[in-house]
Amino acid sequence: MDTSAGVTQVARIYGQPLGDLPPDLYIPPDALEVFLDSFEGPLDLLLYLIRRANFDVLDIPMARLTEQYLHYVELMRARNLELAADYLLMAATLLQIKSRMLLPTPARAEAEEVADPRTELVKRLLEYERMKRGAQLLDERPWIGRDCEQVGIESLATPAARDPEVAITDLPVAWLRLAQRHRVRAHHRVFREQLSVREYMARILRCMADRDHVEFAELLGQTARRAELVVSYLAALELARERMIALAQREPLAPLYLRRTDASLDAQSD
């Protein structure tokens, strides 16, 4: 679409007719949508038109401004752009102000101040312009997270949940307890064949060489290790199994007696 076709006079700048579109008004058709998107609404578009044409905002030539504004609205409609109701409402407002300005001032109103029909629009335009400027000023401030960052030294010693405190004197106490428990649970190292059952069988038989019977406890010395005890016991059982001795016990947990049998005598005599 040729946007300038048929447009012979776009605007009058302080009485001077403007025959051609100003260079900055020319909008490539494809860019129209982008261009209009850059306005935040009818007030923004009006401010653009006013500032571009260098109109005095306090003495807006309503006819020319309305004409230019409607030109854009027409462009939007011609391109089937979705025209926000806000733009149509503003068009109506502009036309209303323009027509009110054409009306002669009633004679009776001479005494009192006649309200300029543009006043309300001018107030809105100026307030919007100030807010636009305010937005720029806020945007220029250093925003945390965008233009600067909060700084802190992460203190790793204080995690969110506070851990119990440990004094240096707690450590020896803990060690002693640990050592105590370790003694109870001490590992038993079994040295295979170090204590031979056979050897102990012989030792038992030697002990009984000149006695008919002997108490099991007597076979063991005062310093007998647990391993010796076990091996001695196994040796006694083995001897009993081979009928070299007989085991006797009056009741459970009572002293255990070993008694010599004839077979053991035979073995000795071998």
Next chain:
Amino acid sequence: MHPSTPSQIKGILETALLVAARAVSLAELARLFDPPIHMDMLRKLLDELRGDWAGRGVELVQVASGWRFQTRPEMQGYLDRLKQEKAPRYSRAVLETLTIIAYRQPVTRGDIEDVRGVAVSTHILRVLEDRGWIDLVGHRDVPGRPALYATTRKFLDDLGLVSLADLPPLPELENNLEIDDVEPAPTQISE
């Protein structure tokens, strides 16, 4: 050990502010000392401390919630490269809405729409609410009881402002336009 010299006190303030990693109020800072340090002295020492950090990449600033250390804006370009991303910018619609709330609070959605001349989408308000920059402070006592929005302390903190009086001044009207200021609608804040 009681800190006796100003430089000892400054050292304590500096350490506390660095470890806090947030804005710390004057009252909180005063309580670091027993007996508490006098507010005037505290302000003086904080000002000195701010001076001590001049010229570094990190600065001490005062915001609504108190004092905090932050990076200088000149450093952000480099820090962004470290993170390989840049914080997105808000649209003009969001920015203008925020501005109107900041300068004209408390305002209703209708007030914002009057100034901007366009409808304000719920999305815009939600973006600002989610950021924690605006919140609902009450309702205007008119039909429909529209919600009134105001900016939060976090907004001041995040923009490096101590109070609303710190907002950048808006340009004055170009000349004495005879605007008979309409009385603003009576605002009754009711929770």
